[in-house]
Amino acid sequence: MVPELRVREVNGGEVRDGGRYVLYWMIAERRTRFNFGLDQALSWCRELGLPLLVFEPLRAGYDHASDRIHQFVIDGMQANGHRLAATPGIRYLPYLEPAPGKGRGLLEHLAAAAAVVVTDDRPAFFLPRMVTAAGKKLAVRLQAVDGSGLLPLRATDRIFTVAHSFRRYLHAELLPHLFETPAADPLMGLALPKAPVLDPQIARRWPSADPKDLGKLPIEHAVAPVETRGGEAEAERRLTRFLAERIERYGERNQPDAKVTSELSPHLHFGHVSPHEIFDRIVAAEGWNPERVNPDAKGKREGYWGVSSGAEGFLDQLITWRELGFCAAHRQKDHDRYETLPEWALRTLADHENDPRDDLYTLPEFEAAKTHDPIWNAAQRQLLREGTIQNYLRMLWGKKILHWAVNPREALRIMLTLNDRYALDGRDPNSVSGIFWCLGRYDRAWGPERPIFGKVRYMTSESTRRKLDLRRYLAHFD
């Protein structure tokens, strides 16, 4: 059962009599397991006695569309295809839009034969606008299901301005939600009617591009695919590796050579893995149960869950920090605008807006990793090559853009542009949080007041060099 709190009626439409199938429009939770949206669609199938059509599209015309993002999503489609094609009663339709706008009308066409349409409710990028627009067009009931996090988006109306107040809220309110989990494997034991046959004119009117022909799509080819592969199976592999070999030493994650992180951020971003599954697996590995929770540690960064220190640290990242961003994105559509920074940060950054800059770079110079600072350049090269930046250096990367851009607004634009364009987990509320943190969001003021930064937390390459062993990292990203 999908909790009511997670289901949103988008258009107030009706279930259509005589619909041939239930349509699941898979746009964010691109997986077959631990997926509330898929659960909701299947529960309609059972109620109406209908088969399921899973439609997983990838548009060509959105901002920053590139070989890198496309390849990752296509990996996911292949993994989903393997599982869904083998399931009786389900038809899987992945769709690669060959050119911007070429897919227009396809959803409406599919929905015209559907009894009800279910999609994913994710407060990220262009997805909310797209779902709202679809709701107006479709003449059938459209439900958007929130499977983004462990805390349902609609669980609270509060806006959290600092991380520790959100953490405190979670420690007080999250526990009951943890017992309402999506099905681990909803495809198992299904007894649906024969899979729907698709209208043959779909292939003629809406031809799908061949995944092998990425080069022919009108997307950014300069942003090449990275070594990191996408898909549900790859995410499972990483999760298993993390629990078996890494979580124990998760506390060492600031060291660039440590290899102790989950490396699941891109998979979470594209919905190839669910936070519910990650939580379940950690809990199983730790032999945890709710009685292990320490109520005296409410609001504390460590010690609340009653698991190993590595797991405490990781759960804080997965839940507090990840969902803090989702919460903000859900509550404030303009959470990526400069003006949404806290008052104290806006004030202090404005006070120092006209401070002289000894080093000043433009977006193209940053993009090409052409600054005077070898550490910064190495971090930027990692972003270009791998689509990610190591934990600690990611913060330094942003702080230095603030330091060297013409003003803080421009620093924000540069950070968002580079991150959205090159990072696999760019365009995610979670990524937006990290970038805004560099400008003071969720943080507090720190004295003494410094040039350019004002009271915003200051970081330097010099102290980073002292703190971390960077030799291998610098050599590798030379």
Add this chain to the structure above:
DNA sequence: ATCGGCTCGCGCAA
């Protein structure tokens, strides 16, 4: 190596 000071907002206690 470790500590206090810098500074602000939240939430609890009173």
Add this chain to the structure above:
DNA sequence: TGCGCGAAGCCGAT
């Protein structure tokens, strides 16, 4: 209203 506390800060004093 006061007080403790906080994603990773820095710096200078001990």
